[in-house]
Amino acid sequence: MSGRDSPGPSEVLETIRVSLTNLFSRLALHPDQSASKVIPDLSFDGFLSHWKSNGFKKIVTMVGAGISTSAGIPDFRTPGSGLYDNLQKYNLPHPTDIFELDYFIENPKPFYALAKELYPGNFRPTPVHYFIRLLNEKNLLVRHYTQNIDSLERLAGLPEEKMVEAHGTFHTNHCLECGLEFSKEWMKEKIFSDTIPLCDACNGIVKPDIVFFGEGMPDKFYDMPAEDFKNCDLLIVMGTSLEVYPFASLVGHAEPNCLRVLINRTSIDKFGSPTNKRDINFIGDCDDAVWKMAEALGWSDELKALIKKEGSKFEKPKVRTSDNKHNDDKKPKTSREVPQSNQIEKKS
Ligand code: CNA
DSSP states (O other), X not given: OOOOSSOOHHHHHHHHHHHHHHHHHHTTOOTTTTSOOSSSOOSHHHHHHHXXXXXXXXXXXXEOGGGGGGGTOOOSSSTTTSGGGSOGGGOOXXXXXXXXXXXXXXXXXXHHHHHHHXXXXXXXXXXXXXXXXXXXHTTOEEEEEEOOOSOHXXXXXXXXXXXXXXXXXXXXXXXXXTOOEEOHHHHHHHHHTXXXXXXXXXXXXXXXXEOXXXXXXXXXXXXXXXXXXXXXXXXXXXXXXXXXXXXXXXXXXXXXXXXXXXXXXXXXXXXXXXXXXXXXXXXXXXXXXXXXXXXXXXXXXXXXXXXXXXXXXXXXXXXXXXXXXXXXXXXXXXXTTSOOXXXXXXXX
């Protein structure tokens, strides 16, 4: 869901610079190749003990759909459960067409049917989202770059100015013909009443401001990395296949002495090489990884308390019955034991 139609000369130069940096780091031909490893032990445990003893000062996070799968939102590319394997009911010529602008203009129905299923507000944030909020509260987070359109970062309480929602959000909506803006509430009403949203002024199609293939990324995405990555000492990349450009090229902005940690269920060829000096791979679940980080740093109780406090905002007030009175008397679960089914009960 990305890509500009006609980038300007400075964007072209920047893309070339980032591509070359990526290529050099993949080939381990970085100008700084004689330097030693950024930390002595490039295993995940080595990273945790370095963080514990030396700390990091400026952290950038970069995430994709994998940080929201434990909330119940499918990603794109996981075989079987990913969205691209489950769009048959929409009879699309190709699964990615659901996010193609040209296809949308011809046939917006499949997109709006999917938008209803995945509408932000039906799901609650995961431990990863709250861990990122904790990084911010500890003044360690420079910026959070997300490809997600589920707004779970906002729901987790991460301030808007700390985020770059690279593929846009459902928070604002515009008419594709005349550019008139429509509110989130207006769009939600259309989506949930299965009505194709048409502009009150010109009858054009109104689309949420999420970035489709063939559309431009928000200016912030181009403006902020140069400053954000300056002196950044840790880049954490979570739950992304790094398949979608230009978002994936952000990893090339990290300076040679910036440690880059990839946390993902599947390994990614282009991330790290056997001779790399600063890349760490954690192949597994990102909720597990953040709990390991929290534990190593002594933040587990704080993270649990934050999840518990914020989680209560999503819960319906209980109606006391003799049955649940009995259950209430049982020992309370810790927040880590609270099931992360994450489907938010709709508030009436
Ligand atoms: P992707 O290409 O589907 O990759 C997701 C990656 O996450 C895969 O490599 C998975 O192995 C991995 N993964 C899945 N679950 C976990 C987990 N629990 N722990 C660790 N790793 C996991 O998705 P990307 O985000 O890389 O691709 C970018 C697209 C997907 C963007 O345009 C998004 O807008 C779009 N997308 C967003 C959402 C959302 O907002 N939640 C959902 C689906 C797709």
